[in-house]
Amino acid sequence: MKHQKLVPGQKNLLSFVLAVGNLTGNSRILSAWGLLILLGGLATPPGVSATDLTRQLHQPNSIRNTPFTSPWMGRETRDWADQRVRIAEEYLRANTPSKALDALLPALEVYHHQGDLRSQGLTYELMGRAYVALGRHKEAENAIRRRLGIARDTGDLQQQVFALNNIGTFLLQQGDADLAARDAFAEALQIANRIKSAEGQGLSWSNLGLAAARLGEYNKAIKFYETALTYRRQVRDPLGEANTYNNLGDAYFATGDYQNTIAAYGRALRLANASRDRINELRSIDGLVAAHVSVERYERAFELLAQRLNLAKQMQNLPEQLLSFESYARTYERLGKYQTARNFYERAAIIARNLQDSKKEVQLLDRITQIRNRRG
Template sequence: MKQRHKFLEHLTLDLNPTLQSKRCGLDFLTLAARQSSKFQFFTFYILFFTFCLSPISVGAVDITQQLHRPLNSSVLRESRDDADSLLRIAQDQYASGYAEKTVESCLRALDTYHAVGDLKAQGITYDLLAKAYVGLSRFKEAEDAFRRRLAIARDTQDFQSQIFALNNISTLLLQQGESKPAGNTVEEALTIARNVQNIEGEGLSLSNLGLVAARSGDYNKAIKLYESALYFRRQTGNAIAEANTLNNLGDAYLGAANYQDTIGAYGAALRIAKTKSDRTNYLRAIDGLVTAHSAVGRYERAFDLLEQRLAIAKESQNLREELKSFESYAQLYEQMGNYPTASNFYERAILLARTLKDDKRELLLVDRLTKMLKR
């Protein structure tokens, strides 16, 4: 079965969000040979989910309260007011899913914030700019923005922002396959969190360290790190962050082919996500449960879950999630040897990919269908 993508957390890079990332997952092949690819498929997803839970995102009133404005002239004050307005607009654009417009507004605001030398305002803007770049899959530019955010946090002795910026940078490094630098960066974040006794930052960093370990294939280490992360995440009372780490834990158990504990972790994430109306974690938990149940031959339960998934996608009019549901149906029927029904779902997924102008997905689905029909 196919799994969703994931990013490291903070942004979590705790990666869905208003901005939909251009996700590119790996396929699940035979159960015996695909444990490694199963985990990789989750990686991009978490990345993005993480970004969207960033506590640095603030509303218009909060921005006005946060930005310090020592101005010496009415001209500077007027320019600064314009920049504050642009930042509020950028946040609204980001919340509405307009990544390109968010970038434009942030860059314009930054011109003024640099001119007046307001570091705090620059930090807030760079954080939002980075998230918009992530939504556009412009990862190098996102990393640069996060590094600028980190530099400002260091200059202002803002330890919490340092922790989050380091986690976000680590996420992007991991997404680019740089596991060792990603791990070192998260370790630095964890050290800062422990030194300043920041429980939220410690839970986040441990969760992301678990992702680094799992990405390296060390699922036992990842499981221990996720369990430690859960201890801190529960202390903060952040249920969505807890659900995200539970999904990570499910990924690690799945990678280790421990299906019983996989189902337990995903099931816990599902319950929390349902209570909190957290559609992102809910769908991700369903995807993990479908894979785990089908791996042990519990096809009826897998189909029940897929029915829920498709209903949610249609209710929210989310064509991309609907496409993923059709694709999962196709793979499950193919796994069972029911090729006619699998073919029908592949064709429906191909039509949606065409509607979404997702050429890569369309080609991949056509290739899978062609190979299946040749059997």
């Protein structure tokens, strides 16, 4: 979903950030998975762990490469399909959604043949993620709604909570169904309250905060985020807690409350750093830079930018390195130090060329041209 609209608070932050460094560049937050994290994420109930998956993929008798030829006729039918689902999860983690779909579609055929609704539900959920990543919106919505339908048919209230949050998240991404998204989150919260699911309550309250912010109700959003945090701490969900703190920072930024903005992003940064959650770590740094520049604390902003660039280099992530250089350039340009800004733009342009991102390279070269005759 490359052109998803942000909530009003995020729009304001993004507009400001573009003025000081494109700090929420679309190689991260506006990428499919980064975006989902920003919006609360397509929820994932507890299931197969990454450790289990890795172990199974490396078993000597793994059937990972078994061809798909009438698998329901053999003894390993269920194992075969389950293996495809686990492999699909691995492909999604590796950001190769098309390969994930190649694994999921035959597995789904097996589950349909066997009438296994529970496994169909999980498969549809993963298919929804893959379609989201590929920008295939109609197929994504169909898969996500099928997942909810199965949860309702089987009376699985916990899965209904996650599925409703997924639908609400999807609707927010479409940009024109904010009220419908809010209703989905509210229904999810109602069910989570009924079954006393702290995980579902935390997720639903956080997503209700996003919906409120989208509607310009920032004070209400702040209250929702703060409520969400109590549940996310209760279930010891550092990734979810860091995400909610970042959302809270966005809401405070939208209200111009920079002291609380910095406090919220700071908590997110500490949590993300401790859990090695790089996406939220980068996002919180970006928010802190924007907030500190807003109050003209440039020394602290540059310290954070150095931290950001170091992190991007450790990750060997060229797109994030590009964003770091561009952020430096915008900040120096704001200070009127045009020659230094130009140097950073040139370094960013080199990376864009190496990434074969011609559109970004043209934008950067245009910016260089605009400041070439300035002095600073």
